[in-house]
Amino acid sequence: xxxxxxxxxxxxxxxxxxxxxxxxxxxxxxxxxxxxxxxxxxxxxxxxxxxxxxxxxxxxxxxxxxxxxxxxxxxxxxxxxx
Numbered sequence: 001x002x003x004x005x006x007x008x009x010x011x012x013x014x015x016x017x018x019x020x021x022x023x024x025x026x027x028x029x030x031x032x033x034x035x036x037x038x039x040x041x042x043x044x045x046x047x048x049x050x051x052x053x054x055x056x057x058x059x060x061x062x063x064x065x066x067x068x069x070x071x072x073x074x075x076x077x078x079x080x081x082x
Contacts, residue, residue, distance in 0.1 A: 005052045012045025012062075033076055040069035 019038035022028035028035050047062035049055075 005049055008045045009049025012042045012047075012049060015039075015042030015045065031076075033073070036069055036072045036076065040066055040073065043069060 015038050019028070019035055019042065022038075023030045023035060043062045043065035047059050047066060050059035050062060
């Protein structure tokens with residue numbers, strides 16, 4: 001189980017860094033669906049890893065990060081329906 005949770009954490013870190021790099025290099029729109037999905041998956045992955053390792057400040061940060069991602073996705077879905 002430890003190895004799986006470690007892998008999930010590294011995947012989350014890679015996703016967040018990739019999303020940031022793609023937006024910073026103008027290859028991805030920061031308001032777009034793909035960026036929001038990358039951020040959400042990355043933050044949830046890091047939240048799982050942090051909680052498993054009792055790193056509660058990091059888990060809390062990633063919980064808030066994930067909530068921001070969910071709100072952004074809901075807004076994108078509402079805009080798409082119009």
